[in-house]
Amino acid sequence: MTSLLLADVRPWGGAAVDVTIVDGVISDLTPAGTGRTDGQRVDGQRVDGRGLLALPGFVNAHAHVDKSWWGQPWVSYGGQPATQGRIAHERAERDKYGIPSAAGAKAVLREFLRHGTTATRTHVDVDLGVGLRGIAGVLEAAADLNGAVEVEIVAFPQDGVLRRPGVLDLLDKAAAEGATSIGGLDPASIDRDPVGQLDALFEIAARRGVGIDIHLHDRGDLGAFQYELIAERTLQEGLQGKVNVSHGFALGELSPARRTELVDQLGAAGISWTTVAPPTSAPLPFREMRAAGVPIGLGTDGIRDLWSPYGDGDLLQVARGFARLHGLRTDEDLTYAVELATTHGAGFVHRENHGLTPGARADIVLLDAENAPDVLVRAPRREVVITGGQVVVRDGELQI
Amino acid sequence: MTSLLLADVRPWGGAAVDVTIVDGVISDLTPAGTGRTDGQRVDGQRVDGRGLLALPGFVNAHAHVDKSWWGQPWVSYGGQPATQGRIAHERAERDKYGIPSAAGAKAVLREFLRHGTTATRTHVDVDLGVGLRGIAGVLEAAADLNGAVEVEIVAFPQDGVLRRPGVLDLLDKAAAEGATSIGGLDPASIDRDPVGQLDALFEIAARRGVGIDIHLHDRGDLGAFQYELIAERTLQEGLQGKVNVSHGFALGELSPARRTELVDQLGAAGISWTTVAPPTSAPLPFREMRAAGVPIGLGTDGIRDLWSPYGDGDLLQVARGFARLHGLRTDEDLTYAVELATTHGAGFVHRENHGLTPGARADIVLLDAENAPDVLVRAPRREVVITGGQVVVRDGELQI
Numbered sequence: 001m002t003s004l005l006l007a008d009v010r011p012w013g014g015a016a017v018d019v020t021i022v023d024g025v026i027s028d029l030t031p032a033g034t035g036r037t038d039g040q041r042v043d044g045q046r047v048d049g050r051g052l053l054a055l056p057g058f059v060n061a062h063a064h065v066d067k068s069w070w071g072q073p074w075v076s077y078g079g080q081p082a083t084q085g086r087i088a089h090e091r092a093e094r095d096k097y098g099i100p101s102a103a104g105a106k107a108v109l110r111e112f113l114r115h116g117t118t119a120t121r122t123h124v125d126v127d128l129g130v131g132l133r134g135i136a137g138v139l140e141a142a143a144d145l146n147g148a149v150e151v152e153i154v155a156f157p158q159d160g161v162l163r164r165p166g167v168l169d170l171l172d173k174a175a176a177e178g179a180t181s182i183g184g185l186d187p188a189s190i191d192r193d194p195v196g197q198l199d200a201l202f203e204i205a206a207r208r209g210v211g212i213d214i215h216l217h218d219r220g221d222l223g224a225f226q227y228e229l230i231a232e233r234t235l236q237e238g239l240q241g242k243v244n245v246s247h248g249f250a251l252g253e254l255s256p257a258r259r260t261e262l263v264d265q266l267g268a269a270g271i272s273w274t275t276v277a278p279p280t281s282a283p284l285p286f287r288e289m290r291a292a293g294v295p296i297g298l299g300t301d302g303i304r305d306l307w308s309p310y311g312d313g314d315l316l317q318v319a320r321g322f323a324r325l326h327g328l329r330t331d332e333d334l335t336y337a338v339e340l341a342t343t344h345g346a347g348f349v350h351r352e353n354h355g356l357t358p359g360a361r362a363d364i365v366l367l368d369a370e371n372a373p374d375v376l377v378r379a380p381r382r383e384v385v386i387t388g389g390q391v392v393v394r395d396g397e398l399q400i
Numbered sequence: 401m402t403s404l405l406l407a408d409v410r411p412w413g414g415a416a417v418d419v420t421i422v423d424g425v426i427s428d429l430t431p432a433g434t435g436r437t438d439g440q441r442v443d444g445q446r447v448d449g450r451g452l453l454a455l456p457g458f459v460n461a462h463a464h465v466d467k468s469w470w471g472q473p474w475v476s477y478g479g480q481p482a483t484q485g486r487i488a489h490e491r492a493e494r495d496k497y498g499i500p501s502a503a504g505a506k507a508v509l510r511e512f513l514r515h516g517t518t519a520t521r522t523h524v525d526v527d528l529g530v531g532l533r534g535i536a537g538v539l540e541a542a543a544d545l546n547g548a549v550e551v552e553i554v555a556f557p558q559d560g561v562l563r564r565p566g567v568l569d570l571l572d573k574a575a576a577e578g579a580t581s582i583g584g585l586d587p588a589s590i591d592r593d594p595v596g597q598l599d600a601l602f603e604i605a606a607r608r609g610v611g612i613d614i615h616l617h618d619r620g621d622l623g624a625f626q627y628e629l630i631a632e633r634t635l636q637e638g639l640q641g642k643v644n645v646s647h648g649f650a651l652g653e654l655s656p657a658r659r660t661e662l663v664d665q666l667g668a669a670g671i672s673w674t675t676v677a678p679p680t681s682a683p684l685p686f687r688e689m690r691a692a693g694v695p696i697g698l699g700t701d702g703i704r705d706l707w708s709p710y711g712d713g714d715l716l717q718v719a720r721g722f723a724r725l726h727g728l729r730t731d732e733d734l735t736y737a738v739e740l741a742t743t744h745g746a747g748f749v750h751r752e753n754h755g756l757t758p759g760a761r762a763d764i765v766l767l768d769a770e771n772a773p774d775v776l777v778r779a780p781r782r783e784v785v786i787t788g789g790q791v792v793v794r795d796g797e798l799q800i
Contacts (some may be wrong), residue, residue: 074770147771241785279679279725308729310720310777325679329477329708370474375711 002045004389006364008032009049011356012335016051021362024389028358034137044158047391049366051221052244052383053375056355057118057336057363058167058315059345062246062274063108065122065151066134066140070304070313072108075311083186083217087159090306091129098304100134101200102392105141108303109149111313114398116365118149118387119349121274121299123156123183123213123246126170135174138205148387148400150361152349156183161200162191168200174207181244184214188227194226207303211242216250223250227262240270244348246299248273252282259285267292274348276301277322285333286326297348298340313339316379323376334373362389402445404789406764408432411756412735413771416451421762424789429757447791449766452783453775455738456755457518457763459745460713461545462646462674462699463508465522465541465551466534470704470713471507477709483586483617487559490706491529499706500525500534505541508703509549511713514798516548516765518787519749521674521699523556523583523613523646526570535574548654548787549800550748550761554613556583561600562591569601575608580750581644584614587626594626602633611642611655613674616650625661631669640670644748646699648673652682659685667692674748676701677722686726695746697742698722716739716779723776734773762789 006019018035020028022307061394067090069075076095079089092273098104112120124134135153157167161184171182180206187197205212207389214230216223227245234243245266250272266273272295275284289296298318303311316338322328323337330338346354353360366384367398369375385393392400406419411429418435420428428435467490469475475497513521524534535553542551555574557567561584569581582604585598605612614630616623627645634643643682643716645666651659652674663685665675672695675684689696697720703711716738722728746754753760766784769775773797785793792800 031512074774075730076731079729279721280683280727283680304777309734309773310724312778324710327680329479331476334709339641373709374474375478377704378712 002375002389004362005035005044005046005387006049006386007035009054009213009364009366010051011301011375013369018240019054019356019364021335021389024362026356026358026360029356034361047384047386049384052366053369053371054356055116055365055367055375056342056360057356057365057385057387058116058341059297059349060112060117060120060299060313061115061297061303061345061348062276062313063112063120063122064107064302064305065105065120066124066138067094067302067305067322068104068108069099070104070111071099072097075304075306075309076243079306086189086307091127091159093306100137100146102137102140105138106144108129108313109141109145109151110398110400111303111399112149113145113384113385113387113392115312115314115316116382116385117313117315118363118385119152119345119351120149121152121213121348122152123154124213125158126155126167126174126246127157127159128164128166131170132174132177135179136389145400148390148392151351154181154183156181156215157185157313160185161194168204171201172204172208175204175210175221175312179210181211181213181267184212185218186218188222188373189218194229198226198229198233202239205239205242206237211244212239213244213246214250215246219250220253221250224254224258224262225267227251231265231271234269234271243269244272245275246272247276249281260288263288263292263294270345272297274299275322277318277325280322281325283326295344296316296340296345297345314379316375320379331373332372334376338372338376363387402789404762404786405435405444405445405446406786407451408451409766410451410654411454411698413453413769413774419756419764420787421456421786423557424757424762426756426760427760429756430601447784447786449521449784452758453765453769455516455765455767455775456740456742456760457785458516459697459749460512460517460520460699460715460788461524461697461748461753462676462701463512463520464524464702464705465505465508465520466524466538467494467705468504468703469497469499470504470511472497475704475706475709484590486707491527491559500530500537502537502540502544503691505538507545508713509541509545509551509783510798510800511703512549513545513785513787513800514782515712515714515716515794516782516785517641517715518715518749518763518785519552519745520549520750521552521554521613523615525558526555526574527557527559527566528564528566531570532574532577532743535579546560546793548790550749553579554581555579555581556615558584560590561594561597567666568604571601572604572608575604575610576688579610581611581613584612586616586618587623589618594629598629598633600638602637605639605642606637611644612639613644615646616648619624619650620653621650623648624654624658624662627651627666631671634669634671643669644672644674646674647676649681650683663688663692663694666694668682672697672747674699675722677725678752679721679725681725683726686741693739695744695747696740697745710776714741714779716775720776720779731771731773738772763787
């Protein structure tokens with residue numbers, strides 16, 4: 001048994017407490033000054049929290065850790081506009097940068113850790129070129145970090161499904177070998193057959209008992225139509241709680257009446273939503289979604305890849321982007337945006353207990369901030385990051 | 401004569417040089433390793449630039465340094481939506497937080513410095529309640545910092561002009577006493593008399609020889625109509641090069657044909673533009689504006705005030721917001737966004753020579769970055785900030 005006493009921290013900016021961690025799990029929170037390192041401990045370690053604000057580790061619910069050039073010399077963007085052009089560009093250029101690789105995935109996961117992310121759902125490209133090699137690389141990277149970042153895999157057919165015969169077999173194999181979800185991509189605009197792609201994906205998911213997490217960039221009514229197809233199939237196959245729409249830009253673009261109808265349908269089918277809150281997208285009807293029971297998760301999307309040079313893996317900056325895009329200003333709303341980056345992400349990585357509470361994995365981020373709204377608007381440096389009871393960041397610097 | 405040798409820095413990410421600074425002005429750039437601290441120096445100081453990337457100091461072309469609660473305990477947002485509600489909220493609440501004050505302005509200017517801003521154009525509220533007291537406070541704060549941030553004042557009638565009899569006299573007085581511009585605010589939606597407000601402002605500006613910098617939140621055709629009124633009066637009064645539109649959200653909302661017509665008209669009248677690039681605004685036709693000779697400056701807007709809790713004074717984050725809002729991805733475009741925060745801002749603070757060139761004031765920011773695009777997408781910590789030859793930030797920490 002190992003133990004760690006995290007002394008004098010303020011959960012969510014509240015009263016200072018000592019957090020006792022045993023075997024990587026939070027065992028107790030007591031008023032500051034009352035925590036013990038003696039007694040049952042074996043190698044009790046003490047970390048001085050200096051009254052810093054404490055949050056649960058961040059959950060990045062939509063990442064692409066397999067396809068980054070993070071850590072390599074700068075790669076000038078040379079792709080084409082629109083989704084199809086970027087897909088082709090990536091496939092043509094990725095070998096040149098050794099993408100995908102375990103080393104590349106590890107570099108990204110380390111950046112996540114540096115910024116306080118301790119669990120992620122990552123889409124990993126599965127296509128006729130790389131097969132399942134990308135997934136193997138990500139799993140190797142995660143293992144190499146001893147699970148410091150918990151990684152959940154979506155086998156992602158970035159290059160299309162039906163239009164690339166053989167990809168369905170790869171998705172099926174990935175589902176059999178540990179991917180918790182299979183992905184999809186714009187069934188209409190990429191595969192040119194929304195019913196065909198969705199039927200095929202739902203068949204695999206139902207048979208293998210995995211989830212579906214589908215990228216939907218299609219706009220307006222074309223996007224909305226595909227949400228309906230997804231909701232119908234989710235209910236038919238009894239996959240409530242296991243289906244997620246990623247991006248789903250169209251939802252914010254519809255008329256209020258149409259939007260409300262769809263949000264209700266999504267809620268009834270137990271469908272969740274992940275967004276990376278790009279500034280050029282329409283705001284989501286997040287209050288309606290919350291009321292309808294549609295979980296929302298935040299993600300960084302890819303960082304520094306052949307799609308875009310942006311991103312550094314800081315989920316708090318995504319939360320701030322979400323808040324600004326939606327015009328949030330009250331303390332309650334700003335705190336909600338921080339919750340999106342932390343506790344609200346739990347379901348996306350299948351954590352039942354994620355928070356600063358006894359029984360939760362000891363994933364804790366310390367920041368020099370007054371309160372949660374202050375965290376949101378400044379996104380200050382992560383002073384200390386603890387994951388599974390291990391201190392991985394001190395004074396903003398990665399220790400592993 | 402004082403001198404400083406800034407050794408081994410990479411201007412804009414290029415080859416390493418030594419920068420010699422004499423009496424606060426850049427005197428020479430020579431290949432790294434060849435700079436001298438001996439000879440003509442009196443108290444030659446040497447700063448090791450460690451191969452960091454060097455940029456000219458940032459120019460915040462649209463700030464409100466008089467109205468922030470920066471440095472005070474968190475103030476929960478309690479205002480109303482829309483411009484009119486926020487004006488009223490601010491007027492009702494500001495006394496409670498000691499706004500405006502020299503101390504408050506100084507706290508903001510220090511945050512600017514910490515983030516590399518060495519010159520700013522700031523709007524300062526002028527109204528029947530505070531008179532010109534806000535301007536006096538800002539000037540006191542700037543003097544207290546020994547000019548580390550060069551401050552240019554816009555006397556800003558935040559509460560309206562014609563609808564508040566007496567405000568025109570205050571603007572006239574401010575123009576006589578050193579404000580370089582007088583401001584205006586939505587002549588249509590706030591004063592309900594666009595022609596009346598603009599005629600009055602232009603009369604003062606022409607008589608006093610100052611500029612005009614007008615806040616225009618009005619959208620669509622109502623905004624566009626007011627741009628026309630402004631352009632017409634600018635030409636009539638011979639104020640080309642002295643008139644600026646702040647925000648001007650409408651420009652991005654017009655049909656392409658109408659937009660082109662207006663951009664040409666703005667260019668012909670020598671009108672400039674400042675934006676804070678909010679994620680909810682329409683992208684500006686910045687390429688057309690550039691082609692038409694309409695200068696664009698970036699600003700932080702207010703930070704932590706009774707309008708909004710957002711903002712920390714980091715102009716690089718505004719540049720990144722601009723880049724993301726406009727979908728910039730190529731190296732050339734990402735570098736342009738950094739230039740907006742630095743060299744392109746020079747005209748907004750009446751600097752003829754602003755850059756890493758001999759003869760320019762020695763305002764230099766060092767960052768640990770590979771190249772300008774890398775600066776833009778990561779907005780990393782400002783390792784060293786030098787202003788007027790004085791080192792004011794080391795290792796990211798303010799020294800003054």
